[in-house]
Amino acid sequence: MKFLLITLITHVPDPVTGVRSSTTERFRQVVDNAVLAEELGFDGYGVGERHERPFISSSPPVVLSHIAARTSRIRLFTAVTTLSLLDPVRAFEDYATLDHLSGGRLELIIGKGNGAAQRALFHVTPENQWARNIEAYELFRRLWREDEVTWSGRFRPSLAGAETWPRPLQQPIRVWHGSATSRESVDLAAKWGDPLFSANVTNPIDPYAELIRYYRERWAFHGHDPAAAIVGAGTAGFYAARTSQEALAVYRPIFEGRLALQRSLGLPVVFGTLEDFVERSSALIGSPRQIIDKVHRYHEQFGHQVVHLHADGDGLNDKQHRETLELFQSEIAPALRSDIPGPAWVGEAA
Numbered sequence: 001m002k003f004l005l006i007t008l009i010t011h012v013p014d015p016v017t018g019v020r021s022s023t024t025e026r027f028r029q030v031v032d033n034a035v036l037a038e039e040l041g042f043d044g045y046g047v048g049e050r051h052e053r054p055f056i057s058s059s060p061p062v063v064l065s066h067i068a069a070r071t072s073r074i075r076l077f078t079a080v081t082t083l084s085l086l087d088p089v090r091a092f093e094d095y096a097t098l099d100h101l102s103g104g105r106l107e108l109i110i111g112k113g114n115g116a117a118q119r120a121l122f123h124v125t126p127e128n129q130w131a132r133n134i135e136a137y138e139l140f141r142r143l144w145r146e147d148e149v150t151w152s153g154r155f156r157p158s159l160a161g162a163e164t165w166p167r168p169l170q171q172p173i174r175v176w177h178g179s180a181t182s183r184e185s186v187d188l189a190a191k192w193g194d195p196l197f198s199a200n201v202t203n204p205i206d207p208y209a210e211l212i213r214y215y216r217e218r219w220a221f222h223g224h225d226p227a228a229a230i231v232g233a234g235t236a237g238f239y240a241a242r243t244s245q246e247a248l249a250v251y252r253p254i255f256e257g258r259l260a261l262q263r264s265l266g267l268p269v270v271f272g273t274l275e276d277f278v279e280r281s282s283a284l285i286g287s288p289r290q291i292i293d294k295v296h297r298y299h300e301q302f303g304h305q306v307v308h309l310h311a312d313g314d315g316l317n318d319k320q321h322r323e324t325l326e327l328f329q330s331e332i333a334p335a336l337r338s339d340i341p342g343p344a345w346v347g348e349a350a
Helices: 023-040 060-070 088-101 116-121 129-145 183-192 205-221 244-264 274-280 288-302 318-339
Strands: 002-007 044-047 075-078 106-111 149-151 159-162 175-179 196-198 231-233 238-240 284-286 306-310
Touching: 002 023, 002 075, 002 318, 023 044, 023 060, 023 318, 044 060, 060 075, 060 088, 088 106, 088 129, 106 129, 129 149, 129 175, 129 183, 175 183, 183 196, 183 205, 196 205, 205 231, 205 288, 231 288, 238 244, 238 318, 244 274, 244 284, 274 284, 284 288, 288 318, 306 318
Parallel strands: 002 044, 002 306, 044 075, 075 106, 106 175, 175 196, 196 231, 231 306, 238 284
Antiparallel strands: 149 159
């Protein structure tokens, strides 16, 4: 199994202290966490893309380029690239450039994105967002593979023998499809034989397990080798400690602060108590043994080979954040890597 840290670069008050860092400081935290992830041996680091409050992750190519300059080994993920909002030609140029700057360490997770404010910003509607996502991806993948592209579609001007520069380093890049609760992303991933990354954050396990089963069905329908399917899954929260009692005690004020923020934003509350959150959500909170067992329970239904944790401390102080990630890498990751094979990155054996 392989492990990523992912941030959506939320810019909100600390759930415990109530203090909100400056924008500059928040970006510094993101980059520092990427450096820490590489130091501790995580396999990848991801930066989301959002174009509305409370996020400041509107430009992942810029953030990931800075991270690429500060690191040398860790894979760099987008989480997700919102192709339904973007010109696929411009997105290709940005990411082909980043592919070179990172030495071929880039992996893309694409998706339509969500949120009414960002749809309005880019004049995308609920009625056409999926069609935009499909069209943009199909052009994007051609641009990555072909030196000259002739193409026409509904949502951008046509191309006639178009050349795009720079040509990318990876030929081709691996593109994952991020999915929360919709079958459209799953269908697109299965059609092209691409990996799937399940959000697996907001709800209990059932809807995510159903979508992953559907992905495997569609994967086989399109004639792909069932053994070649790659699935990743997110987690709703993370804190590992030596005992479950310590983990719950440290995480309780963080959970309560996040719950208060959800309610203040008018978001639906699915897990009303910390105990319910730990029991029924994908959150990995507890002792190393408890966390290992929970990942195995999810793997029984998902068959996933990649897991992401939150890159940000989310209310932990720097010392707590580092210590819990160190504990994950020393006692949790080795057991899961041994039990569950992970997919090969570019240039490494499976």
